[in-house]
Amino acid sequence: MIKSELVQRIATANPHLYHRDVERIVNVIFDEIVDALSRGDRVELRGFGAFTVKHRASRQGRNPRTGTTVAVAEKFVPFFKTGKELRDRLNKLNGSKH
Amino acid sequence: MAGKTLTRADLAEAVVEKVGLPRNESQDLVERVLDEISGSLAEGDAVKLSSFGSFGIRQKGERVGRNPKTGEEVPITPRRVLVFRPSNIMKDRINKGHAKR
Numbered sequence: 001m002i003k004s005e006l007v008q009r010i011a012t013a014n015p016h017l018y019h020r021d022v023e024r025i026v027n028v029i030f031d032e033i034v035d036a037l038s039r040g041d042r043v044e045l046r047g048f049g050a051f052t053v054k055h056r057a058s059r060q061g062r063n064p065r066t067g068t069t070v071a072v073a074e075k076f077v078p079f080f081k082t083g084k085e086l087r088d089r090l091n092k093l094n095g096s097k098h
Numbered sequence: 099m100a101g102k103t104l105t106r107a108d109l110a111e112a113v114v115e116k117v118g119l120p121r122n123e124s125q126d127l128v129e130r131v132l133d134e135i136s137g138s139l140a141e142g143d144a145v146k147l148s149s150f151g152s153f154g155i156r157q158k159g160e161r162v163g164r165n166p167k168t169g170e171e172v173p174i175t176p177r178r179v180l181v182f183r184p185s186n187i188m189k190d191r192i193n194k195g196h197a198k199r
Contacts, residue, residue, distance in 0.1 A: 002147070014127070053196070
């Protein structure tokens with residue numbers, strides 16, 4: 001599924017909304033997540049998963065082709081940890097929960 | 099690392115403010131979006147969201163694990179795991195955001 005298909009599915013389920021509004025809604029949600037992460041916040045969506053930012057310190061890297069050392073600057077990388085409910089759903093455990 | 103934690107409520111609030119929909123409807127839409135993504139993944143279909151990233155499924159085979167407390171060997175059953183690959187746009191925005199702080 002790509003973003004336009006996601007928008008289409010939401011639009012079909014909400015016929016009273018304009019298609020372009022559904023597109024905006026979907027974009028607002030994902031923009032908000034990226035904004036939060038760039039501020040250093042985390043985003044926790046219970047049952048779905050959590051987005052966090054991990055810090056990678058600067059290090060001496062090596063060009064694998066030439067073997068010369070290169071300085072790799074520190075960086076921040078986004079990380080997603082799958083929520084319990086979604087993890088179970090992927091393995092079809094949802095029906096066996098009591 | 100200090101910082102707040104955003105939840106579904108904050109995402110719904112952003113929809114209220116930026117799209118002008120009622121709060122309860124915005125909450126439903128946030129839920130719906132997450133549910134559509136989960137549903138697609140549960141069926142084994144990857145989800146690609148341009149400028150955000152992609153959620154993919156990886157099949158893991160059976161392997162031998164160990165109970166860290168007792169040291170006992172236990173088989174880990176084959177399973178499907180979710181992997182998220184952030185887009186370059188997302189990575190750039192996060193790095194720029196942290197550089198400013």
